Amino acid sequence: MALCREPVARETRLNPESVTPPASPIVSFRNVSYHFGRNDIICNLSFEVEAGETLVLLGRSGTGKTTVLKLVNGLLLPSEGAVLVEGTPTTAWDPIRLRRRIGYVIQEAGLFPHLTVAENVGLVPRLEGRPQQDILRRVAGLLTQVELPPAEFAHRYPKELSGGQRQRIGVARALASDPPLLLFDEPFGALDPITRVELQRQFLALRRDLGKTAIFVTHDVREALLLATRVGLMHRGRLEILTTPSEFLRARGEEVRAFLACLDA
Amino acid sequence: MQSGLMSELLELTLEHVGLVAMAMAIATATAIPAGILLTRREALRRWVLGFANVMQTVPSLALFGFLIPLPFVGGIGKHTAILALVLYALLPILQNTLTGILGVDRAVRESAIAMGMTGRQLLWLVELPLAARTILAGVRVATVITIGTATIAAAIGGGGLGVFIFRGLASVDTTQILAGAAPAALIALAADKGLSWVEQKFWPG
Numbered sequence: 001m002a003l004c005r006e007p008v009a010r011e012t013r014l015n016p017e018s019v020t021p022p023a024s025p026i027v028s029f030r031n032v033s034y035h036f037g038r039n040d041i042i043c044n045l046s047f048e049v050e051a052g053e054t055l056v057l058l059g060r061s062g063t064g065k066t067t068v069l070k071l072v073n074g075l076l077l078p079s080e081g082a083v084l085v086e087g088t089p090t091t092a093w094d095p096i097r098l099r100r101r102i103g104y105v106i107q108e109a110g111l112f113p114h115l116t117v118a119e120n121v122g123l124v125p126r127l128e129g130r131p132q133q134d135i136l137r138r139v140a141g142l143l144t145q146v147e148l149p150p151a152e153f154a155h156r157y158p159k160e161l162s163g164g165q166r167q168r169i170g171v172a173r174a175l176a177s178d179p180p181l182l183l184f185d186e187p188f189g190a191l192d193p194i195t196r197v198e199l200q201r202q203f204l205a206l207r208r209d210l211g212k213t214a215i216f217v218t219h220d221v222r223e224a225l226l227l228a229t230r231v232g233l234m235h236r237g238r239l240e241i242l243t244t245p246s247e248f249l250r251a252r253g254e255e256v257r258a259f260l261a262c263l264d265a
Numbered sequence: 266m267q268s269g270l271m272s273e274l275l276e277l278t279l280e281h282v283g284l285v286a287m288a289m290a291i292a293t294a295t296a297i298p299a300g301i302l303l304t305r306r307e308a309l310r311r312w313v314l315g316f317a318n319v320m321q322t323v324p325s326l327a328l329f330g331f332l333i334p335l336p337f338v339g340g341i342g343k344h345t346a347i348l349a350l351v352l353y354a355l356l357p358i359l360q361n362t363l364t365g366i367l368g369v370d371r372a373v374r375e376s377a378i379a380m381g382m383t384g385r386q387l388l389w390l391v392e393l394p395l396a397a398r399t400i401l402a403g404v405r406v407a408t409v410i411t412i413g414t415a416t417i418a419a420a421i422g423g424g425g426l427g428v429f430i431f432r433g434l435a436s437v438d439t440t441q442i443l444a445g446a447a448p449a450a451l452i453a454l455a456a457d458k459g460l461s462w463v464e465q466k467f468w469p470g
């Protein structure tokens with residue numbers, strides 16, 4: 001899979017307007033490639049994420065979307081190029097400090113099965129050594145924010161929750177230490193359609209209230225267009241296009257068309 | 266005669282339990298940290314598991330025999346018996362420590378790392394609590410095996426309930442054999458039940 005050596009088709013060039021560096025990007029990718037063994041996962045990727053925006057990375061399975069997220073929080077380091085978070089390359093960050101500044105929400109939430117809801121949500125503040133009283137107050141506030149009344153949910157275990165409730169707890173946990181940046185890896189992928197719509201609505205409400213910066217990965221074009229301030233379409237380890245949702249609807253290119261066809265289906 | 270048997274029974278039972286307790290303490294204190302280390306060192310894993318596996322396959326009577334001529338650790342007596350018992354108990358504990366920790370859900374481990382846990386925090390807050398039940402099950406299996414195997418300690422002068430069994434075999438005396446075998450079986454049952462109870466009590470599944 002020597003993806004990085006494939007020529008880039010002309011219509012897949014990035015919209016020059018949308019790659020103009022903003023004033024103070026929270027995240028910048030500078031010519032980033034990531035190889036795993038002899039496979040190229042990410043090829044020469046460059047983009048920036050501005051404070052307050054929600055960048056949705058859309059793409060089929062195995063196009064490198066998750067790898068992009070892992071490059072941001074230093075779970076992976078770039079093979080070539082540099083990933084800058086708040087202006088500092090991830091290779092220069094203390095990985096522990098970096099990750100505590102970034103909330104991470106994954107499919108099935110990845111909650112700790114041996115900890116209660118309250119303990120799950122309060123874990124990062126606890127690792128940070130915050131006083132117990134502050135943690136309790138913070139946890140109660142977050143559970144209320146994700147519409148799970150603390151009196152009813154704080155002492156339950158993850159296995160006693162529905163998929164949607166678990167995902168809400170996952171979001172609350174990611175918000176616990178008030179990180180400036182949030183990463184979402186297909187967080188609603190395993191939910192039924194109704195729960196999914198509820199959680200998408202909640203995501204928009206939280207964004208309005210908290211104004212966090214987010215990178216959100218999905219393979220669902222509807223979800224992408226609903227949540228994004230900008231959509232980046234990933235295909236074979238590259239960004240095919242990076243633009244606003246309304247521009248995306250008018251964009252050309254085979255892969256864009258393939259995704260837009262899902263809207264008509 | 267009968268009261269003499271009773272007091273000897275009590276003495277040998279205590280000796281037997283002592284052998285098992287000492288062997289299990291050493292095996293647990295070795296195999297759990299070794300198991301944890303092996304989850305971090307994939308290259309070492311094959312070699313150490315291979316060694317522990319081979320130890321399991323050596324017939325116990327032969328293993329006791331092999332250890333006698335060894336300098337320092339060998340010879341006749343309790344310490345050689347305990348060493349042999351430790352070698353047998355290693356594998357189940359090692360294996361279960363590995364299985365328990367490596368069995369932690371990938372998504373759980375990944376979120377722990379992604380939320381900024383250090384390696385130590387990952388181990389103590391996530392991996393060990395989630396693996397505890399499996400590790401304890403390994404300790405339970407090893408304990409039951411060790412209680413049975415410890416009857417062979419008598420063959421190399423290690424004492425314990427095996428003294429009755431070997432004496433009974435030599436003199437074709439079923440009562441003597443039973444006096445060794447029955448208490449050993451009862452101790453094994455009690456240990457199994459006791460440790461199962463602890464498993465259920467602290468890590469209900």
